[in-house]
Structures are given as C-alpha cells and as structure tokens.
Amino acid sequence: MNDNRVAFIGAGNMARCVIAAMVKAGYPAENIMAANRSQPKLTELAKDYGIATTLDNAAAADWADVIVLAVKPQMMQDVCSALLEQAPQCQDKMFVTLAAGLPVAHYENWLGNIKLVRAMPNTPSLVALGVTGLFPSRCSNYEKAFVDHMFQGTGMTVWLNEEHEINHIIAVTGSSPAYFFYFMQSMQQKAEQLGFSAEQAKAMVAQTALGAATMALQSDLSFAQLRAQVTSKGGTTHEAVSTFANNGLEEMVAKAMQAAIDRAQAMAKSI
Ligand SMILES: NC(=O)C1=CN([C@@H]2O[C@H](COP(=O)(O)OP(=O)(O)OC[C@H]3O[C@@H](n4cnc5c(N)ncnc54)[C@H](OP(=O)(O)O)[C@@H]3O)[C@@H](O)[C@H]2O)C=CC1
Numbered sequence: 001m002n003d004n005r006v007a008f009i010g011a012g013n014m015a016r017c018v019i020a021a022m023v024k025a026g027y028p029a030e031n032i033m034a035a036n037r038s039q040p041k042l043t044e045l046a047k048d049y050g051i052a053t054t055l056d057n058a059a060a061a062d063w064a065d066v067i068v069l070a071v072k073p074q075m076m077q078d079v080c081s082a083l084l085e086q087a088p089q090c091q092d093k094m095f096v097t098l099a100a101g102l103p104v105a106h107y108e109n110w111l112g113n114i115k116l117v118r119a120m121p122n123t124p125s126l127v128a129l130g131v132t133g134l135f136p137s138r139c140s141n142y143e144k145a146f147v148d149h150m151f152q153g154t155g156m157t158v159w160l161n162e163e164h165e166i167n168h169i170i171a172v173t174g175s176s177p178a179y180f181f182y183f184m185q186s187m188q189q190k191a192e193q194l195g196f197s198a199e200q201a202k203a204m205v206a207q208t209a210l211g212a213a214t215m216a217l218q219s220d221l222s223f224a225q226l227r228a229q230v231t232s233k234g235g236t237t238h239e240a241v242s243t244f245a246n247n248g249l250e251e252m253v254a255k256a257m258q259a260a261i262d263r264a265q266a267m268a269k270s271i
C-alpha cells in the first residue's frame with residue numbers, strides 16, 4: 001500500500017499534521033509530495049520530513065495516485081477548478097479532502113463523479129494521538145483500506161456511514177483540541193496569577209491533562225466516576241466542580257459543539 005503516491009494540495013497546519021503522522025508511521029517520504037501557493041511551509045516540510053514539494057498544484061496532481069485537498073474551504077472551488085483545467089486526468093484519481101463543511105456534492109460539481117473520501121483529522125495527529133473521521137463516496141474496498149492505512153498514523157480512524165456525521169465529528173474531535181487548549185489556557189492564566197511561572201504553569205496543566213486523559217483511556221470507569229474519585233466530600237474539588245456546574249458548564253459545552261455543527265452546515269450553503 002505504501003506504493004501509492006500521495007500529493008497534498010495546500011501545505012498548512014492540517015496537511016503538516018497528516019504528513020507527520022504518515023512519515024512517522026513509516027510511509028515512504030519519497031511517495032509524498034506537498035504543493036502550496038507559497039514557498040515557506042514547503043521548505044519546512046521538506047526539511048522536517050524529507051518529502052518532495054512544488055509550487056505547482058497541477059504538477060503534484062499529475063504525479064500522484066491520491067490527491068489530498070488541504071486548502072481552506074473558501075479556496076476549494078478555485079483550487080478544484082484549476083486542477084480540472086490544468087490536470088484533467090486527475091478526475092480518474094482518488095481524492096481525499098480535509099475541508100470542513102463542504103459536502104461530496106460540491107466536489108462532484110467541481111470535479112465530476114470522483115472517488116472521494118471526506119476526512120476530518122485533528123491536530124493531535126501530529127503526535128499520533130489524533131482522531132480522524134472518514135466518509136467514503138464511490139470508493140472500492142481497496143481504496144477505503146488505503147485511506148484507512150494512510151490515516152492510521154494519525155492515531156485512531158472512525159468510518160462514518162452517513163455524510164452528515166462528518167459535521168458531528170468536527171464538533172467532537174476536529175475542533176475540540178481547541179476547546180481543551182482554551183480550558184488549559186484559562187487554567188494557566190490563573191496558575192500564573194497564583195505565582196507560578198508561565199513555563200511551570202503550562203507544564204503542570206498539560207501534564208495533568210495528559211494524566212487525566214491517559215487514566216480515562218486505560219480505565220473502564222466513566223468520566224463521572226473518575227471525577228468522583230477526585231472529589232472528596234466537603235473538600236476542595238467539590239467547590240471547584242460545583243462552580244463549573246452552577247455556571248452551566250454542561251450547557252455551555254453542548255451549545256459550543258452545536259455551534260460548530262451549525263457553522264459546518266452553514267458553510268455548505270454559503271460555498
Ligand atoms: N486546522 C485544523 O485543526 C483542521 C483543519 N481541517 C481542514 O483542513 C483544511 C486546511 O486547514 P489548515 O491546514 O488549518 O489551514 P492553513 O491555512 O494552515 O493551510 C492552508 C494552506 O493552503 C495553502 N493554499 C491556499 N490557497 C492555495 C492554492 N490556491 N494552492 C495551493 N495552496 C494553497 C495556504 O498557503 P499559504 O501558506 O501561502 O497561506 C496554506 O498553506 C481546511 O479545509 C480545514 O477545514 C480539518 C480538520 C482540522
């Protein structure tokens with residue numbers, strides 16, 4: 001499977017995370033190429049992962065067996081239309097798109113009835129602790145197996161049966177690293193006010209988050225049960241957690257996740 005040539009169109013944050021995951025999982029760097037409209041990120045990728053790079057999207061598409069569309073949703077139509085014009089044979093190749101919000105129907109309007117997987121990875125893929133949601137369209141079992149192989153190094157893959165579930169994955173795993181970073185940022189700020197240095201505060205908060213996530217992954221206990229283990233009757237944790245509860249944490253989280261889903265749905269209509 002490592003024989004397939006994979007070209008990324010767009011070499012930003014998410015492309016970098018997936019490329020890192022692939023290379024670290026053993027995918028041959030000589031079978032990966034990144035195309036970008038400007039040079040700096042390409043130079044970094046070539047230096048860090050030894051992959052080929054180009055400023056020419058069509059050349060990358062011509063070279064590839066699998067084309068990964070990794071530009072922002074707002075750029076996608078222009079990028080696809082230019083590919084079809086400059087590398088028309090790409091229509092017969094396998095496509096993977098990382099873009100949030102854009103349904104299969106949009107790509108079919110821009111590129112024809114292509115073989116496509118909508119993939120929704122997240123940034124912890126960079127350290128092989130990501131989650132990637134995958135939804136296939138017009139793909140053979142081999143093509144699905146290849147895409148699964150491609151994303152194995154990101155951490156965990158989850159195949160979806162219905163396209164709308166991609167928007168749910170966005171809320172649960174695609175966007176959610178930012179929720180955790182926001183929470184950790186807030187904790188760091190308070191820790192600094194308490195007198196810890198920025199470096200100490202960041203390290204302590206991140207280590208605690210890692211420990212809590214690792215415990216949850218290694219335990220059969222629910223999040224609520226793990227929380228109860230920390231919460232002594234009449235103790236400090238109870239006061240802290242009650243403050244979250246009394247200020248509507250659960251409702252706020254549900255609202256935030258729904259806002260991500262609503263935005264993905266709105267993007268589909270606006271592009
Ligand atoms: N960031 C995330 O956590 C996640 C992002 N996604 C999706 O991944 C996609 C990329 O997002 P992200 O990596 O964050 O965005 P970035 O802005 O980091 O990357 C986009 C890249 O596309 C390049 N680009 C723009 N136009 C063109 C063009 N015409 N031809 C070639 N390259 C071009 C940009 O080049 P330049 O360097 O010149 O600006 C940039 O490097 C989006 O569709 C997003 O929805 C999905 C899951 C998670």
Ligand SMILES: O=C(O)[C@@H]1CCC=N1
Nearest residue numbers: 099100170174175176
């Ligand atoms: O914010 C976004 O739209 C992208 C998709 C999921 C994470 N980042």
